[in-house]
Amino acid sequence: MVTCVARKVNSLRKAHTPVEILKVVTPGLLKTPIKEFEIKIPQKVEVIHSSKHYIVVNKPPFVLSQQPDKKSWYKNHNYSPPIIVNLLPKVLESENAKDIHYKLPVRYYTVQRLDSCVTGGIVLATDKYAAKMFSRNLREGGNAGFPLSRKYVAKVPHLTNNERFHHGLFKLDGAISYLRRVDENHFIVQLITGKKHQVRKLFKEALDKPIYNDYKYGGDMILNKGLQITLHCGYIKTQVGMQLQEHIIPIPEGFRLIWGESIDGNGIFGQNIIDMLRQDWSSEIKVCLKKLKQQEEKSPNNRLIVVT
Numbered sequence: 001m002v003t004c005v006a007r008k009v010n011s012l013r014k015a016h017t018p019v020e021i022l023k024v025v026t027p028g029l030l031k032t033p034i035k036e037f038e039i040k041i042p043q044k045v046e047v048i049h050s051s052k053h054y055i056v057v058n059k060p061p062f063v064l065s066q067q068p069d070k071k072s073w074y075k076n077h078n079y080s081p082p083i084i085v086n087l088l089p090k091v092l093e094s095e096n097a098k099d100i101h102y103k104l105p106v107r108y109y110t111v112q113r114l115d116s117c118v119t120g121g122i123v124l125a126t127d128k129y130a131a132k133m134f135s136r137n138l139r140e141g142g143n144a145g146f147p148l149s150r151k152y153v154a155k156v157p158h159l160t161n162n163e164r165f166h167h168g169l170f171k172l173d174g175a176i177s178y179l180r181r182v183d184e185n186h187f188i189v190q191l192i193t194g195k196k197h198q199v200r201k202l203f204k205e206a207l208d209k210p211i212y213n214d215y216k217y218g219g220d221m222i223l224n225k226g227l228q229i230t231l232h233c234g235y236i237k238t239q240v241g242m243q244l245q246e247h248i249i250p251i252p253e254g255f256r257l258i259w260g261e262s263i264d265g266n267g268i269f270g271q272n273i274i275d276m277l278r279q280d281w282s283s284e285i286k287v288c289l290k291k292l293k294q295q296e297e298k299s300p301n302n303r304l305i306v307v308t
Contacts, residue, residue, distance in 0.1 A: 018079040020062070023224040029212075030222065030260045037257065039227075042082030048121060049247050053130035053146075053240050054111070059084055059122050060252040061228035065113035084122065085110070111135060112150065112194065117214070117226055120233025121249040123148060130240070138194050149237040151277050152189045152199055153269060155230035155262055156209040157220055159184050168308035169288035170206055176292070177202055178285050180276060186262065188276050192285065199231060206304055213258060222258050230258060234269065235277040248274065 020039045024030065043063050049056040059065070064083045073081050085108045108124040109131035125131035136145030159181070167180040169192075176192035177199065189199050200217050204210045210219035215226030222230075236247045250267035251259055263269055269277075291307045299305075 018077075020227065022227065024222065024257075025224050026220070026222050029220075030257060032257065032260075034257065039254070041079060042087055043252075043254070045084055045087050046252065047088075048249055049245065051240070051243070051245075053127060054123055054125045054134070054238065055108075056236055056238075056247050056249070057084060057088070057122050057124060058249050058252050059114055059119060059233075060255055061117050061119055063087065064116055065122060066110055085124065088124075111148070112138065114233060115197065115200070117229045118231045118233070119228065119252055119255060120152070121150070121236040121247060122233070123236060123238065133240075134238075147237070147239040149235075150191050150233055151235035152191070153232050153234045153262075153273060153277070154187045154189060154199060154203060155185055155212050155259065156187065156203055156207070157185070157212070159207075159209060168306050169285065169292055170202055171292060171296075171305045171307075172198075172202055172206055173303060175201070176289075178281060178288065180279075180281070182273055182276055186273060188273070190281060190285070192289075200229075206306070228255055228258055230262075232259075234273075246278065248277065 018041045020041065021036055022039060023036045024032065024034055027033070027035070039062065041062055043060040045060065045063060046058040047055055048058050062082060064081055067083055068081050070081070088108060108126060109128065111123040111125050111131060111134040114120060114122055123134060125134055130146065133145040134148050137148050168178070170177050170179060173195075174193070175195040175198040178190045178192060179202075180188045182188060187203075189202070191198065200211060200214055204214075204217040210217045212219050212230040213222045213226050214229040214231070215221065219226070219229065232249070232251060234249050236249065238245050238247075251263050253267065256263055256267050262273075268274070288307045292305060295305055295307060296302070
């Protein structure tokens with residue numbers, strides 16, 4: 001494996017933009033002649049949807065969902081951490097944000113988080129009440145507050161028809177996810193709970209199919225470092241009062257190479273994936289949660305429980 005090269009700036013005070021140079025180490029997976037490409041940091045973020053109480057932002061990789069520990073950050077980086085809420089004001093003040101429904105300045109409250117290497121939709125509340133209601137919904141498994149559903153697209157190495165998992169409810173180390181297989185390489189995952197590295201651990205430990213480029217969990221490498229993996233929050237559904245909203249989130253521009261033929265030139269997944277993202281699984285999940293409770297009562301110490 002080739003070590004990732006970073007062009008360093010001499011001082012944090014200089015105006016130079018840090019650049020990461022990423023190398024393609026398995027071009028056969030992508031069917032591309034491209035050998036390397038540059039990523040400027042920090043990245044732009046795109047506002048997918050805006051309303052009175054929240055916005056949906058398409059997070060690129062390298063951008064953080066929340067403030068890191070600065071002491072450890074600066075041991076490994078020579079630039080300030082690119083945090084999504086700090087990048088938003090420039091976006092909202094630009095010509096592309098004329099339809100934003102609220103006035104600046106506004107404070108943003110992080111409702112959900114994505115790992116730095118994961119792309120896709122993030123909900124940011126624009127008032128304390130909305131933040132509290134979204135957080136309550138996530139904390140109580142969808143049974144209170146403002147309903148918020150999140151679905152991820154995961155691309156993994158080839159899964160044959162003979163391998164056992166096609167769909168079901170998985171509980172691993174207390175984290176609950178509902179999976180559906182799309183084809184031999186793609187899964188859709190709906191989160192029931194929200195825990196650190198929940199989906200990444202699930203594919204590694206429950207299915208033995210680590211996500212592509214997920215260096216931390218043993219995934220097959222496409223690029224020379226796991227700064228972006230093939231896991232994307234591609235669907236968010238919210239309900240505030242009577243307003244029900246669905247959001248399909250494309251792969252951010254500039255970060256589409258790793259997905260190969262899974263997406264088109266606009267970062268949109270194939271229709272089979274889009275159709276599955278839009279499916280309502282609430283009744284199936286409700287049945288599975290009842291079965292899960294019964295199974296937990298029989299064997300409460302199980303680290304992994306699968307219900308179909």
